[in-house]
Amino acid sequence: MTNVLFVCTGNTCRSPMAEALFRKMKAEGMDVRSAGVFAVSGQEASHFAKEVLKEKGIELDHQSSMLTNELIDWSDCVLTMTSEHKRLVLQWFPTIHQKLYTLSEFISSEEESIEDVRDPFGGDLKTYQNTRDDLEKLLEKLIKILEDKPK
Template sequence: MMKKILFVCTGNTCRSPMAEAIFNHLKQSNQLAVKSAGVFANDGSDASQFAKEALNEKGILCKHNSSLLSEEHVEWATLILTMTNNHKQLVIERFPHAGRKTYTLTEYAQDDYATSQDVSDPFGGTLHNYRNTRDDLEVLLKKLLGKLEE
């Protein structure tokens, strides 16, 4: 059965497009589809320059146009993974019926639910900040893939 994962962050130019690109790069299964959106995104923006650079360093291509989280996204997804607890709360406030399939990425990927820390936002930061976020995402996404492919 096809699993459809939606990554959600704020503007859909840094964390969620990085998560989408890394996940696509890592996944082996054709039974996993992925998209990303932002709770305060402007439709059609490119991923940030540093996000693309940080991904390119790992040989990961990021072709991206941002999109504002919509009912269509929520209906499409079988699993919604947010970058922060605030994003999770916003998704559930706007789309109460999505509550049963919405988690923070950390909460869902980690085995110990005590670690519900947010994925740090590199927006406005240096390339170094973006590399740190990329590396954090890679660790979490490998755990997520392990869980989904079980």
């Protein structure tokens, strides 16, 4: 089993969208969760995050979670949405450097530029659709890499 943890800021937009999309797209033998570095536990996902997932046939029933030791211990791979999230996580959990990456960094080859996943928070529906579409492309690559990884 490969346990993947997506991390963003408040766990109401990017990481729950990544979690829901990954859950729908994923292969056998993978589990997924999400958390935020500054999450207030128990908040619903943002309205537009729910809307853009619904366009893909995904009903999102999500409650935000703060990043915890338990989630870190559960995960085989911690993927942050930005390099700043990665820096914070490494500062708080310095022993996990071997399993901590930005999502873009994890799937990038040497010649590709590494970009952060844009935060749609406060944006309009189109902004959320763009973030969802970016996440889908990244997750397709991620799943391929994880499927090809020796068990």
